[in-house]
Amino acid sequence: MQVVRKISELRLLRDKLDGRVGFVPTMGYLHEGHLALVKQARAENSAVIVSIYVNPAQFGPREDFAAYPRDLNRDLKLLRVAGVDIVFLPTDDAMYPTELSTWVVVEKVTGTLEGASRPGHFRGVATVVAKLFNIVRPSRAYFGQKDAQQVIVIKRMVADLDMRIEVVVVPTLRETDGLAMSSRNSYLNREERQAAAVLFKALTLARRLKREGVTDAEQIRRQMVSLIRKEPLAAIDYVSIAHVDTLQEMDRIEGPALASLAVRIGRTRLIDNTILE
Amino acid sequence: MQVVRKISELRLLRDKLDGRVGFVPTMGYLHEGHLALVKQARAENSAVIVSIYVNPAQFGPREDFAAYPRDLNRDLKLLRVAGVDIVFLPTDDAMYPTELSTWVVVEKVTGTLEGASRPGHFRGVATVVAKLFNIVRPSRAYFGQKDAQQVIVIKRMVADLDMRIEVVVVPTLRETDGLAMSSRNSYLNREERQAAAVLFKALTLARRLKREGVTDAEQIRRQMVSLIRKEPLAAIDYVSIAHVDTLQEMDRIEGPALASLAVRIGRTRLIDNTILE
Numbered sequence: 001m002q003v004v005r006k007i008s009e010l011r012l013l014r015d016k017l018d019g020r021v022g023f024v025p026t027m028g029y030l031h032e033g034h035l036a037l038v039k040q041a042r043a044e045n046s047a048v049i050v051s052i053y054v055n056p057a058q059f060g061p062r063e064d065f066a067a068y069p070r071d072l073n074r075d076l077k078l079l080r081v082a083g084v085d086i087v088f089l090p091t092d093d094a095m096y097p098t099e100l101s102t103w104v105v106v107e108k109v110t111g112t113l114e115g116a117s118r119p120g121h122f123r124g125v126a127t128v129v130a131k132l133f134n135i136v137r138p139s140r141a142y143f144g145q146k147d148a149q150q151v152i153v154i155k156r157m158v159a160d161l162d163m164r165i166e167v168v169v170v171p172t173l174r175e176t177d178g179l180a181m182s183s184r185n186s187y188l189n190r191e192e193r194q195a196a197a198v199l200f201k202a203l204t205l206a207r208r209l210k211r212e213g214v215t216d217a218e219q220i221r222r223q224m225v226s227l228i229r230k231e232p233l234a235a236i237d238y239v240s241i242a243h244v245d246t247l248q249e250m251d252r253i254e255g256p257a258l259a260s261l262a263v264r265i266g267r268t269r270l271i272d273n274t275i276l277e
Numbered sequence: 278m279q280v281v282r283k284i285s286e287l288r289l290l291r292d293k294l295d296g297r298v299g300f301v302p303t304m305g306y307l308h309e310g311h312l313a314l315v316k317q318a319r320a321e322n323s324a325v326i327v328s329i330y331v332n333p334a335q336f337g338p339r340e341d342f343a344a345y346p347r348d349l350n351r352d353l354k355l356l357r358v359a360g361v362d363i364v365f366l367p368t369d370d371a372m373y374p375t376e377l378s379t380w381v382v383v384e385k386v387t388g389t390l391e392g393a394s395r396p397g398h399f400r401g402v403a404t405v406v407a408k409l410f411n412i413v414r415p416s417r418a419y420f421g422q423k424d425a426q427q428v429i430v431i432k433r434m435v436a437d438l439d440m441r442i443e444v445v446v447v448p449t450l451r452e453t454d455g456l457a458m459s460s461r462n463s464y465l466n467r468e469e470r471q472a473a474a475v476l477f478k479a480l481t482l483a484r485r486l487k488r489e490g491v492t493d494a495e496q497i498r499r500q501m502v503s504l505i506r507k508e509p510l511a512a513i514d515y516v517s518i519a520h521v522d523t524l525q526e527m528d529r530i531e532g533p534a535l536a537s538l539a540v541r542i543g544r545t546r547l548i549d550n551t552i553l554e
Binding site: 007011099100101102103104105106107108109126127130131134135156157159160161162163164 | 284288376377378379380381382383384385386403404407408411412433434436437438439440441
């Protein structure tokens with residue numbers, strides 16, 4: 001496994017690769033969810049490149065950029081075991097030189113949910129992913145369904161800018177109580193960790209209601225909200241039943257819908273989602 | 278010479294090309310200036326791809342998109358003679374499907390000059406060029422110095438988004454009276470065509486003043502303005518002496534400066550520029 005920091009070094013190594021290249025962009029502090037992406041990339045491509053980069057442009061000024069968990073040595077061990085060929089660790093100076101003034105902006109699908117709660121977030125995501133795509137030139141790129149809106153934004157960008165990259169979406173991995181795996185779970189103390197299960201409980205409730213024939217989206221949202229409110233450590237940012245493509249809130253559920261939510265558990269903001277079919 | 282309209286067809290042909298590929302994106306109605314770009318691309322690469330696409334996204338609602346001159350048959354004849362390998366004629370449906378919502382936005386250098394006079398223009402330029410670059414995957418792309426700010430915007434985008442493309446800038450070609458070649462010159466009637474020489478005269482004056490030791494930018498601007506005002510058919514949009522990199526207006530000229538101007542001759546808006554060294 002080769003570990004490179006310079007863009008020029010990555011390009012040299014990339015040029016030597018034949019066949020399909022799978023790419024897994026991450027912010028590090030890897031968990032089983034990331035490793036599921038790597039495993040699938042490993043199975044489907046001749047070579048696998050993983051990037052680890054905590055992208056400052058996708059964090060708001062009051063968000064957790066400085067505190068975001070980092071453990072490079074552990075990450076590299078996990079990636080070596082997973083059979084990764086190249087790990088790319090770009091520096092802030094290389095990714096965001098002071099003169100940088102170009103941004104990739106995805107409109108429409110970024111107006112709601114995470115895009116509404118985190119202004120500028122998806123501009124940062126789209127821009128860094130475009131840059132990484134141009135550097136790595138993957139055949140396929142792997143993203144987790146946990147970040148459902150991010151997946152939609154990246155797919156939109158790839159289609160709109162005619163990037164010839166297949167975006168592969170991998171199901172969310174969960175802890176035994178259903179909590180979606182996330183690097184941010186490490187922020188939770190023991191009480192908060194228990195309380196955090198409420199996100200999955202709310203999604204499970206939504207699935208049950210839909211399965212039982214409820215198509216009134218507001219009724220499902222209300223029941224999710226009242227379930228979450230019973231958890232004293234939880235504070236709702238949003239609870240949404242939205243169209244899977246447009247991410248516009250639905251009145252009546254017709255066809256597949258994205259049930260998603262963002263909830264603060266103590267000071268930690270968690271997100272999760274499920275498709276209501 | 279192969280002429281293709283579909284993105285998928287272009288990709289198939291592109292995949293078969295070995296070696297360096299030179300790309301000349303145009304809006305058609307080709308003149309000697311375009312052909313100089315093609316000639317240089319032909320000399321420096323194994324294959325040359327030219328696109329002809331009047332990009333609606335870079336025209337404002339009150340601009341000349343509908344009236345922009347088009348003569349495809351003539352263009353194709355000229356490109357065949359020039360030894361072009363592939364001509365790409367994308368359709369509006371392929372380039373701007375209704376669901377398109379991603380834009381490439383270059384900030385800072387687009388706040389002045391053409392960017393100030395034509396809101397949204399460079400967003401349209403950067404986005405279509407990013408799309409074309411992703412479709413054509415050129416080694417080198419050729420642009421004319423006549424669109425000086427466009428060159429700066431494209432270079433900025435290529436650097437910022439880590440596109441591995443060499444941007445080659447080709448000097449402006451001029452008619453015998455100095456008028457910069459432009460597809461829009463075809464709008465001019467005979468009187469206007471004569472009057473249009475005033476742009477080059479103003480730039481020549483700026484060069485002479487600078488050569489004579491004038492470093493007060495405002496003095497040069499004023500003299501350019503008063504020269505242009507003597508031409509009854511001319512109406513100034515802007516006259517600028519700006520920093521060649523930042524495009525910020527200069528007080529005192531130190532190092533190379535971009536002298537540029539936009540002038541309406543009748544209903545036709547023309548631009549031109551020169552570097553004051």
